[in-house]
Structure formats: C-alpha cells, structure tokens
C-alpha cells in the first residue's frame with residue numbers, strides 16, 4: 570500500500586476506496602506569460618501529491634494531511650463550505666468549483682493527502698492539491714470531466730476562492746503532463762504539443778526562501794500587465810511580437826508597466842524559440858534562452874531575489890550546464906537547471922557548498938524526471 574492509503578487507514582480507521590496522484594511541475598521557460606496570453610513550457614515532475622479517499626453516508630467532508638499532522642482532521646459540512654483559512658481550503662475550493670461548473674457534488678467523503686512537494690517552493694504544490702482533488706472527485710463520484718477541464722476547475726478554485734489570480738500553467742501541467750516530455754502550451758488558446766526532453770537532465774535547486782508577499786506581488790504584476798495592454802490597446806501583451814512592441818511601447822507612459830510588458834513580450838518569444846530549439850536538439854541555444862529569461866525576470870519583471878540570482882549565476886558558470894533560471898512565480902522558491910547527465914553529481918556538490926558558504930543554508934536539490942499528468946493510482 571502507498572503512504573496515503575496506509576495513513577488513511579490509520580487516521581480514519583477504514584479502507585480508502587480510491588487513490589490518485591497529481592504531480593507538481595517545473596517550468597523550463599515562459600514565465601509570467603500565461604496570464605498574458607502567451608506560451609509556457611513546463612513539465613510535470615515525479616514529485617507530487619497523493620490523495621486517498623472514500624465516500625461517507627452523511628454530510629461531513631473531512632480532510633487530513635500527512636504533511637500537517639498537527640492540524641488533525643479538518644471537517645466541513647457539505648452545506649457549509651465556507652473557507653476556514655487553512656490548507657484544507659484548497660480541496661474545499663475545488664469542491665465548490667465543481668459545483669460552480671454545474672456538477673453535482675458529494676454529500677460526504679473522507680480525504681487524506683500525502684506528498685513530497687515542498688510547500689511554497691514554486692513547484693506548484695497548490696495546483697497539485699487542486700488537481701489531485703479534482704481527479705479524486707471525478708473518479709470517486711463518476712463526474713464526466715476531462716483532465717483539461719480538471720485543470721480549468723483547479724485554476725477557477727484558486728482564482729475565485731483562494732484569491733490568487735494565477736494563470737493556467739500549473740494546473741494544466743499537473744493534469745496534462747507526459748512522461749519524458751515538456752508541454753508547449755499556448756495559454757491563450759489552450760492548444761498544446763509535447764517536446765521530448767531527450768538526454769538533458771533537469772535539476773531543481775530549492776533556495777529555501779519564501780516571501781510572504783508573493784501572492785499580493787503576483788496579483789500586482791498581473792494588474793501592471795493589464796494596464797500596459799490597455800495602453801497598447803491589445804487584448805493581451807503576448808499578442809504582440811517584439812518588433813510590434815518596440816514600435817508602440819512609448820504608448821505605455823508608466824516606466825514600471827513598460828518594463829513588465831517588455832518582459833512578457835520577449836519571454837513569450839523566448840518560450841516559442843526554446844521549444845523549437847529543443848525539438849532540433851539544440852540544447853545550448855535552449856540554455857542561452859533560459860539564461861536570458863532569468864535576467865529579464867530579475868531586471869524587468871523584478872520577481873527574483875538575491876538567493877535565486879546567486880543560484881542561477883553560479884549554475885550558469887558550471888561546465889556542462891546548458892542554462893539556469895528561477896522558475897515559477899518567483900520571490901524565492903527554486904531554480905531550474907538544464908545540464909548534461911554526467912554533470913549532475915558535480916553540479917550538486919558545487920552548488921551545495923557555494924550556497925551554504927554564501928547564505929548559510931543547505932539547499933535541497935532534486936534531480937527530476939518528467940512524468941504523466943494526474944491519474945488514479947494503485948492503493
């Protein structure tokens with residue numbers, strides 16, 4: 570039995586009826602482009618969240634997380650799903666969102682979550698809990714939703730009930746990932762294609778830094794982009810090519826908004842170019858685009874921090890590393906590093922010691938694989 574199912578039996582003193590898994594994601598390139606109608610290029614990773622669950626015959630919806638044992642079992646009534654300002658609001662938001670999408674919701678169920686995704690590290694623990702909840706609801710109560718709709722419901726839950734105006738990338742990657750592939754997603758149309766990762770190794774370094782203002786700063790970036798798009802009279806920034814942007818950018822009178830727009834427009838082009846480079850097997854070009862992406866996130870979008878700049882900068886100097894950049898929303902969290910397989914061990918040794926020496930923190934480092942999106946799994 571897997572850990573979630575074993576913990577379910579221990580906590581609820583009964584057997585689960587189902588277990589599902591939803592992966593976290595790492596974004597290779599295309600950062601802060603999704604809500605600007607542009608390309609993202611993430612992959613689902615072999616770290617994520619399991620959820621074991623069983624129906625109940627009463628009106629109780631009960632939630633337990635092996636990651637937050639101190640919180641105990643958190644209970645809601647099916648007819649009163651008001652937020653309680655705790656982690657269980659995430660799955661509850663998904664239940665409310667299923668109802669908002671017109672699906673009949675369970676009267677009662679027990680859920681147990683267990684996983685290995687670091688919380689708040691930019692690897693989409695929120696999306697994974699949303700998508701795993703959606704997958705469980707779909708399978709346990711035979712709700713006719715597709716994986717893609719599960720992603721959209723997860724995003725709706727986060728926008729409407731959690732209050733983060735996130736784009737679709739994280740939930741989409743968690744729901745739609747493909748083993749050994751990255752997903753090039755056009756966040757405007759939801760058209761997507763897969764690109765094989767080949768021999769390149771993906772290594773994630775967790776800076777261990779979390780910024781409490783990350784979600785308000787995220788929402789602020791989004792507003793700045795909307796204001797820039799309004800000044801340029803376009804529906805979204807990523808509908809512009811860099812040339813079109815250059816010829817019209819003076820219409821954006823606010824300097825900050827112009828910098829944000831510049832990042833979005835050029836990052837969108839970098840994401841499309843990077844996916845094409847990967848398909849041609851040109852890993853050096855791919856890496857160079859990752860490095861430029863980091864510089865743009867640091868200088869124009871201003872969502873990096875000293876620790877991420879240090880990690881990306883040091884990684885970019887190591888022979889065998891194609892490229893390195895911060896990944897996810899920013900303000901702390903992780904870097905993603907693409908390298909030759911033979912470089913992984915020495916990379917880990919060098920980065921660990923340099924980071925420790927500079928910041929006194931032992932960084933967690935994960936050498937990850939791209940995996941399939943959320944699905945039912947063995948109990």
Ligand code: GLA
Pocket residue numbers: 596599600601602603604735736737738739897898899
């Ligand atoms: C967070 C959001 C995503 C995306 C990234 C930045 O992870 O959830 O939708 O906007 O930040 O690329």
